[in-house]
Amino acid sequence: MKRLLVLGAGTAGTMAINKLRPMLPPSEWQITVIEPSDVHHYQPGYLFLPFGAYTAEETIEPTDRFIPDGVTRVRAEVDRVDADANVVYLVGGESLPYDYLVIATGTSPRPDQTPGMDDPEVWRKSVHEFYTFEGAMALRETLETWEGGRLVVHITEMPIKCPVAPLEFTFLADAYFAEKGMRDQVEIVYVTPLEGAFTKPVASQLLGHMLEDRKITIEPDFMIDQVDGEAKKIVSMDEREVPFDLLVTIPLNMGADFIGRSGLGDDLNYVSVDKHTLLSTKYDNIFAIGDASNIPASKAGSVAHFSVDLFPQNFVNHVNGKPMTAAFDGHANCFIESGHGKGMLIDFNYDTEPLPGKYPIPGIGPFSLLKETELNHLGKLAFRWMYWNLLLPGKELPLPALMSMAGKQTDALERV
Ligand SMILES: Cc1cc2nc3c(=O)[nH]c(=O)nc-3n(C[C@H](O)[C@H](O)[C@H](O)COP(=O)(O)OP(=O)(O)OC[C@H]3O[C@@H](n4cnc5c(N)ncnc54)[C@H](O)[C@@H]3O)c2cc1C
Known part of the structure; x- marks a missing residue:
C-alpha cells in the first residue's frame, strides 16, 4: 500500500x-x-x-x-x-x-515580523488587519463606531495572498463611508511597497486612476521599518512618516x-x-x-x-514513472470589488499581464476585463456558492485551466 x-x-x-x-x-x-x-x-x-x-x-x-x-x-x-x-x-x-x-x-499574515505592529496597546484597536477571521470581525466592530479621521490602508511587503484585496478594501471603504454620509470626514491614504497601485503596468495605471477619482492619496515605494502606535504613524526604512488615526495593514505574509x-x-x-x-x-x-x-x-x-x-x-x-505533460502557466483570475455594487475582473498568467476584454467567452463575456460593471460584482458574489458547492468538492467548472488570449485587447499595452 x-x-x-x-x-x-x-x-x-x-x-x-x-x-x-x-x-x-x-x-x-x-x-x-x-x-x-x-x-x-x-x-x-x-x-x-x-x-x-x-x-x-x-x-x-x-x-x-x-x-x-x-x-x-x-x-x-x-x-x-x-x-x-x-x-x-x-x-x-x-x-x-x-x-x-x-x-x-x-500562507498567513505575520504582524509579529514588523516592529510595533502587534503591540497589544494598539493591535486590533487603532491597528487592524482583515486577512484573518478574527481580524476582519474586530475591524468590523471598530468601523461601526469610528467617527472618521485618517484611514491608512497599508501593504507591508509582497507577495501577499490576493494582491488586489487591499485595493478592494480601499474602494469598499470609500463607498462605505459615502453611504454612511461621512466620506468628507475621512481621509484615505493607500500605502504600498510597489511603485504604483498594482504590479502590472496596464492594471496599475487604471487602478491608480480609480484611486485618484475617489480622492485617495497613494504613497508608493514605502518599505516599512516600524509602526509607532503611540505616535500613530508608520515609518519607512528611508524615514518617511505616514500618520494615521486608523491603520488597516496587510502584515508580512509567510508560509x-x-x-x-x-x-x-x-x-x-x-x-x-x-x-x-x-x-x-x-x-x-x-x-x-x-x-x-x-x-x-x-x-x-x-x-x-x-x-x-x-x-x-x-x-x-x-x-507511474511517466512524464508530467501538463504545464501550469500561472493562470490567475480575480474579481476586484470597486464599491457601489460594481466590480472589475482581471485574467492573467506568468507571461501575460491583465488586459481589457471579455471573459470567459471572447467578445461576449458576460464578464468584462479591467472594466467596472455590475455583472462583475454579481460574479464575485456568486463565487461563494461555487466555492462551497463546486470547487472544494473537486467538481469541474466550465473554465479552462490555462489562460487564453482570445477576447483580450493586446493593443492596450501600447497605450501605457
Ligand atoms: C481577505 C482575502 C481575500 C481573498 N480574496 C480572494 C479572491 O477574491 N479570489 C481568490 O482567488 N483568492 C482570494 N484570496 C486568497 C485565497 O483565499 C487563498 O489564496 C487560498 O485560500 C489559498 O489556498 P491554500 O490551500 O494554499 O491555503 P489555505 O486555504 O489558507 O489553507 C491552508 C491550510 O493549511 C492549514 N495549515 C497551516 N499550517 C499548518 C500546519 N502546521 N499543519 C497542518 N495544517 C496547517 C491551515 O489550517 C489551512 O486550512 C483571498 C484571501 C484573503 C485573505
Missing part, C-alpha cells in the same frame, strides 16, 4: 484530495490529510466582513464536510518534515511515514514555520517547486500546491484552482 500524505485541508488541499481520491485505487493508495482546524474559512469573504456585507456564518463551513470518503483526516498540526527519511512529525510527537507528500499549508524548520523553504517559508509541475526542486516525492509554493504567480484561490485542475494527472503520471 502506498501512502500519500497531504498537509493542510484549505482551498488547495481540499480540492486536491477530492480530485485525487477517484484517480488512485483505494486498494493501492492510502490518502491521509492533516488539518488542525475544524472549520474551513472562505477567505474572500473576509473582505466583506468589516463592512457588515457578510455574516460570519457565511464564511465558515465544517472542514469535515469536504473530506471525501476514503480519505483519513488527522486533526493535528505539522511540526516538522524529515524529507530524507520520508516522515512527518506532528505537534505532540506522533510521526507519520509517507511515500508521497503534498504540502498545502498556505508555515514548519517549512523553514524542515529546510524545505525560502526566506518566507515558501516551498521551492518547478513552476509548471509543482514538484519540489529538491525532492522527487514532494509537491507543493496553492499559496505554500514559491511559484511566481499570484497567491490566490483561482491559482490554486487552475493549478489543481492540472496537478492530479501529473501526479498520477509521475508516480
Whole structure:
C-alpha cells in the first residue's frame, strides 16, 4: 500500500484530495490529510466582513464536510518534515511515514515580523488587519463606531495572498463611508511597497486612476521599518512618516514555520517547486500546491484552482514513472470589488499581464476585463456558492485551466 500524505485541508488541499481520491485505487493508495482546524474559512469573504456585507456564518463551513470518503483526516498540526527519511512529525510527537507528500499549508499574515505592529496597546484597536477571521470581525466592530479621521490602508511587503484585496478594501471603504454620509470626514491614504497601485503596468495605471477619482492619496515605494502606535504613524526604512488615526495593514505574509524548520523553504517559508509541475526542486516525492509554493504567480484561490485542475494527472503520471505533460502557466483570475455594487475582473498568467476584454467567452463575456460593471460584482458574489458547492468538492467548472488570449485587447499595452 502506498501512502500519500497531504498537509493542510484549505482551498488547495481540499480540492486536491477530492480530485485525487477517484484517480488512485483505494486498494493501492492510502490518502491521509492533516488539518488542525475544524472549520474551513472562505477567505474572500473576509473582505466583506468589516463592512457588515457578510455574516460570519457565511464564511465558515465544517472542514469535515469536504473530506471525501476514503480519505483519513488527522486533526493535528505539522511540526516538522524529515524529507530524507520520508516522515512527518506532528505537534505532540506522533510521526507519520509517507511515500508521497503534498504540502498545502498556505500562507498567513505575520504582524509579529514588523516592529510595533502587534503591540497589544494598539493591535486590533487603532491597528487592524482583515486577512484573518478574527481580524476582519474586530475591524468590523471598530468601523461601526469610528467617527472618521485618517484611514491608512497599508501593504507591508509582497507577495501577499490576493494582491488586489487591499485595493478592494480601499474602494469598499470609500463607498462605505459615502453611504454612511461621512466620506468628507475621512481621509484615505493607500500605502504600498510597489511603485504604483498594482504590479502590472496596464492594471496599475487604471487602478491608480480609480484611486485618484475617489480622492485617495497613494504613497508608493514605502518599505516599512516600524509602526509607532503611540505616535500613530508608520515609518519607512528611508524615514518617511505616514500618520494615521486608523491603520488597516496587510502584515508580512509567510508560509508555515514548519517549512523553514524542515529546510524545505525560502526566506518566507515558501516551498521551492518547478513552476509548471509543482514538484519540489529538491525532492522527487514532494509537491507543493496553492499559496505554500514559491511559484511566481499570484497567491490566490483561482491559482490554486487552475493549478489543481492540472496537478492530479501529473501526479498520477509521475508516480507511474511517466512524464508530467501538463504545464501550469500561472493562470490567475480575480474579481476586484470597486464599491457601489460594481466590480472589475482581471485574467492573467506568468507571461501575460491583465488586459481589457471579455471573459470567459471572447467578445461576449458576460464578464468584462479591467472594466467596472455590475455583472462583475454579481460574479464575485456568486463565487461563494461555487466555492462551497463546486470547487472544494473537486467538481469541474466550465473554465479552462490555462489562460487564453482570445477576447483580450493586446493593443492596450501600447497605450501605457
Ligand atoms: C481577505 C482575502 C481575500 C481573498 N480574496 C480572494 C479572491 O477574491 N479570489 C481568490 O482567488 N483568492 C482570494 N484570496 C486568497 C485565497 O483565499 C487563498 O489564496 C487560498 O485560500 C489559498 O489556498 P491554500 O490551500 O494554499 O491555503 P489555505 O486555504 O489558507 O489553507 C491552508 C491550510 O493549511 C492549514 N495549515 C497551516 N499550517 C499548518 C500546519 N502546521 N499543519 C497542518 N495544517 C496547517 C491551515 O489550517 C489551512 O486550512 C483571498 C484571501 C484573503 C485573505
